[in-house]
Each structure stands twice: as C-alpha cells, then as structure tokens.
Amino acid sequence: MNQRSSAVQREIRQTRGFRSRSQEATVALLRTASVVSRTLGRVVEPHGLSLAQYNALRIVRGAGRAGVATLAVRERMIEEGTTITRILDKLEAAGLIRRKRSEPDRRQVLCYVTEKGGRLLTELDPKVDAADEAAVAALGATRTEDFVRMLDDIRRANAVSGAARSTAVRAGGR
C-alpha cells in the first residue's frame, strides 16, 4: 500500500514517502489550512486587520446590540488561543469595537461593534465571501458538503479540549 503518489507527496517531496495514509492526511490537512489561511489573510490585511482580528470583529458583530463577553469571543474564535484581550485591545484602539463593563456581573466586559467597525465589515464581507468561494471552488457543491462533514467528524473525535461536546463518539469507519 501507499504507492499512489498524491499531490502532497509531490509537494512535500520527501525521499521516503508517508509512513501511513493517516500521516498523509494530517500533513495534507495542516498544509492546506496554512495555504488557505494565507489566502484569506491577504484579503483582510490590506484593510489593517489580521485574520484573527477580522475573526474576532465578526464575532462581536454577530452578537449584535446585546454585546458579547470577552471570553465568549475567545470560545468562538477559529484559533483557540488565549490572546483575546490584546486582539480586542487593537480593535478598540482602531475604533472598530467598544467595550463596557457589564452591569449585573461586573467581572465581565462586554464588546459591541461600532458603526465604523460595521462599515469595515460591510466592505470586507463580499471580498471574504469571494475568497471563501474561491478557496473551495475546486470541490464543487456536493463534495464541499462531504468535506465539511469529514472535518466535523475529525473535530468531534478530537474534542479533547474546549467544550467536550462529544456525545458518544462513534468509532466511524474503522
């Protein structure tokens, strides 16, 4: 087994091929995410936002007039990391969000999108949509659905950290 030469094998040309199909898959996953991440980054960075900042700004907008607490933003970020405070600092300094200590529970700090932030997102939305489309256009609609399902399955099985929303992880195909 393992003698079909995939594009990853050609791209990351190692003298020895992959040791397993699983290894090939994880490498392909990480490398593909890296490529797509850069592509998306190039869309938002000319507007002064890193991809993480854009992601956070969208989450704050999604919360609407009710606002969203700092750590709730972190939970919804693509990258799970912890630097959320500083990302929000930047967005606030740029006038894209506004922060206000919550009233019943004064520990929380709620974030709201400003008009300026909303305008920037409105400007970015179509560009990011187009980039998203372009990124997975090679799959076509049907395979895109399969693709999302596979990714969901992988994440579900790897749900160690986070909210552990496992719900009886079936062993799947194997």
Add this chain to the structure above:
Amino acid sequence: MNQRSSAVQREIRQTRGFRSRSQEATVALLRTASVVSRTLGRVVEPHGLSLAQYNALRIVRGAGRAGVATLAVRERMIEEGTTITRILDKLEAAGLIRRKRSEPDRRQVLCYVTEKGGRLLTELDPKVDAADEAAVAALGATRTEDFVRMLDDIRRANAVSGAARSTAVRAGGR
C-alpha cells in the same frame, strides 16, 4: 439552502449562521487544522520540540547522508513562510542536527541529522504515528483517501505562492 446545522455551526455558535457553504467549509478547515495541530503538538512538545521543529527534523532525516540545504528544508515545511534558520539553530544547539557549508557551492549550508536526532525521532515515530491515526480515525480508510484528494484539490487550486510546482496539474478526481 444552508439550513442543516453542522457541528461547526454548533461549535462556533454564532447568532447568524454561515453566509455560505464555502464559508462553512473554510472555517471548518481552519478550525480542524488548529485542533489537530494542537493534538500533535502535545505529542512532541514533552520531548522538547515544537511541531515546527519536529517537522524540520524529520525533513533533515529524510534527506539522509546526502544532507539537505537550508532553503530546501523550508520548501518542504508544512508552514510555508517560516523562519527556517532559527528553527535549525535550535535543532543544532540541541545536538539533533549538524550543519556544514557545502563544498562546491559555498553559499549552501547542508544539514544532517545526528545520531542523537535519529534516536529522538525513532522514539517519537510511533507516538506521532498513533496520533496521526487517531486524528483521522473517525473517517475510516475509504473516506480518508477521499479526504486527502479533496485537500489536494484545494491546495492545487490555491497554489498561488510557493514554488508553483504545478507541472500540468491533472484535475484529479473531478
């Protein structure tokens, strides 16, 4: 369309759902890669290597006795733009690789794995293999092959930067 509630939608619970299937797919891709990357990182980090360092060390080992030039290592890395010199500095300082200026062409610096580096990799190999298996076990063998093909297709379509090693890109599965 777009009314099926995927796991991503639940995980990144936004008030508004995804604006498109493509957006759902790119978010799922990036988030899944982040999860898997952390999982793999947890395997190698206890041995004093970051995932990037492990990746570089494996590439150097893959080159064997012939050695491999610095920039050639960078090309084969999972993350494309990375600061390869400092990663190799760390590996050399840890005694895992050895560097030597190339002789016919004195611009190049060739890297070789040391015995110590080889031993560390031999120790890590089964653990990483197991982690790779676990990461995509949810897909099973058949879907894993599909998965790799989809990722290859996406990367091929997004091959803007990098070495542009296209060479008459077959449309593959589609």
Add this chain to the structure above:
DNA sequence: AAGCAATAATTGCTATGATAACTATATCGG
C-alpha cells in the same frame, strides 16, 4: 458574614512567525 473557591479578564514573559533588508557567494554577458 467571613473565608474560600470559581469565574472573568488582564498582564508579563518568552518563543515563534512574517516580512524585508542585508551579506556572501556564484554565474552570466560582454
């Protein structure tokens, strides 16, 4: 109601990543 654990957010420190500028060597054109 005093003490203690839990939660929310921030900050400090260190390491890493991205980009671009810089140095050294090699190659090509005349």
Add this chain to the structure above:
DNA sequence: CCGATATAGTTATCATAGCAATTATTGCTT
C-alpha cells in the same frame, strides 16, 4: 576579467501566540 544579477542564508524588526501568574468580582458554605 569585471560588473550586473541571481541565489543561499542570516539578521533585524515587529506583531502575535502561549503559558503562567495576578487582579477583581462573584457565589458558595458554614
């Protein structure tokens, strides 16, 4: 052979990620 250009690698700079420790506030427990 000399200068222009390309290639290989390193270094500098800056922003960000990750981890741990800290502060502020709340809720629980007796």
